[in-house]
Amino acid sequence: MGKIAVSASAPETLRAIRTDRLFDGERAYGPSTVLLSGPTVEDVLPGHGPLPAHIPVSDHGPGSCLLPGLIDPHTHLCLNAGSAPFAHLERSDDAAVLGDAGQAAARALRAGITTVRDLGDRSFLGLTLEHKGNGAQLPEILAAGPPLTSIGGHCHSMGGAAEGQDALRAGVRERSRRGCHTVKVMASGGMLTSGSRPFLPQFTATELRSVVVESHRHGLLAAAHAHDDRSILMAVRAGFDSVEHADFFTADGVAPNPATIAAMAERGTYACITLGERPGAPPLPDSISRRLPAIAALTRLMHEEGVPLLAGSDAGIGPSKPHDVLPHTLAAFVAAGIRPAQALHIATLRAATALRLPRKGRIAPGLHADLLAVAGDPTQDIRALSNVLAVYRGGIVVHRAS
Known part of the structure; x- marks a missing residue:
């Protein structure tokens, strides 16, 4: 993961997702912040540290987990x-x-x-x-x-x-x-x-x-x-x-x-x-x-x-x-x-x-921002996958739980 500090002069296209847990396709982490730039992941940061005011933040709340689509x-x-x-x-x-x-x-x-x-x-x-x-x-x-x-x-x-x-x-x-x-x-x-x-x-x-x-x-x-x-x-x-x-x-x-x-x-x-x-x-x-x-x-x-x-x-x-x-x-x-x-x-x-999709299947800088946010910890209880909070396709929210 990258460092928590993000420059105040970071591009205005950046958006952030905060989650209690993160599964990046290989490993599980605790609280994390994922920065998006357009349809791709810009960076993955540990914790929920402060971000420049111009970066909009989506916070999926306590108990949430973010993983690749x-x-x-x-x-x-x-x-x-x-x-x-x-x-x-x-x-x-x-x-x-x-x-x-x-x-x-x-x-x-x-x-x-x-x-x-x-x-x-x-x-x-x-x-x-x-x-x-x-x-x-x-x-x-x-x-x-x-x-x-x-x-x-x-x-x-x-x-x-x-x-x-x-x-x-x-x-x-x-x-x-x-x-x-x-x-x-x-x-x-x-x-x-x-x-x-x-x-x-x-x-x-x-x-x-x-x-x-x-x-x-x-x-x-x-x-x-x-x-x-x-x-x-x-x-x-x-x-x-x-x-x-x-x-x-x-x-x-x-x-x-x-x-x-x-x-x-x-x-x-x-x-x-x-x-x-x-x-x-x-x-x-x-x-x-x-x-x-x-x-x-x-x-x-x-x-x-x-x-x-x-x-x-x-x-x-x-x-x-x-x-x-x-x-x-x-x-x-x-x-x-x-x-x-x-x-x-x-x-x-x-x-x-x-399937030879080198930019999919992981949450890492430079890869596609196809993401799934769920409530619960699917690395411990796979049934959490059915508790969908939001789905991102190319960095865009295409579905959000009502």
Whole structure:
């Protein structure tokens, strides 16, 4: 942290935030003052010492905590979190889907989720929303476009079906040309597409490798949806940056493979675990919900074995997964045995690192002022994340508790 003294001749654009506690993405501190200059953090000062009179101060009061805005690396803005989100998507035109997606993104922002990676849309509407977004009024959106999938495979209705290496590479090039951040591939089947089997691969190892090589050649991240052990291992060996879900499904349960987990840890492959539901909401389908205790135990095991975890919400896939559910995902991580401060690190600095966002995920001079103020101490009680006091996007207050 910087020194408490601030020059009386400091630029008039400076603003200050005072908080009882600060979590900077790595460490927790006591009373702190964060100086903002436009959309960036100018300095972080210990304590609540005097400031020049011309610097306006926001004080979030006793018991407050300031932390970086949360980052959700796995969400679906075009899915409406209803009882039949894919059916709703299929019968809605693009204008209606775009309107729903904008409301979903705004809901995420009000919960302190200042950056989202959209890992599956239709008609590249995630990019449309990203370009249409009114700056601070939405989170930063990192779009992947329609996921690449097999013919008739998981989420094929989103329009990303491809067969063979040439078609897959062409799909990557299209996503690069359009400006996507990530290429998403359905390496295995999934739970929510009729006829798709989540415990079987959809592509060969050679096909998956071709997607990774082409994605990296164009500077894009490559994310593999994979539920079963064989698909997870093929994705790891192919060089995917992250494996989404990575929950080792079998036809009737969950069966972690220690060798695959060791390979993920050795290669540093991110496992984006999509635990967490909104309390009181209708549960996920039984085929998923009955596996949740085993997935929680798997999450702890992978953490203990050194696999770098990410916390993804998978928001939009049902009523228990609204687009502000990420704090409950983190609560599920804590319930699985991960310390609250580590869960916060996973959703801030680690997520920023995984998504190649060097100016996000920390509160430090020169970085983006995407911030979340809450009542309570989330480094001790993760439930404090639900007590939102204010959300800052680029230094601007976009939501304040009434």
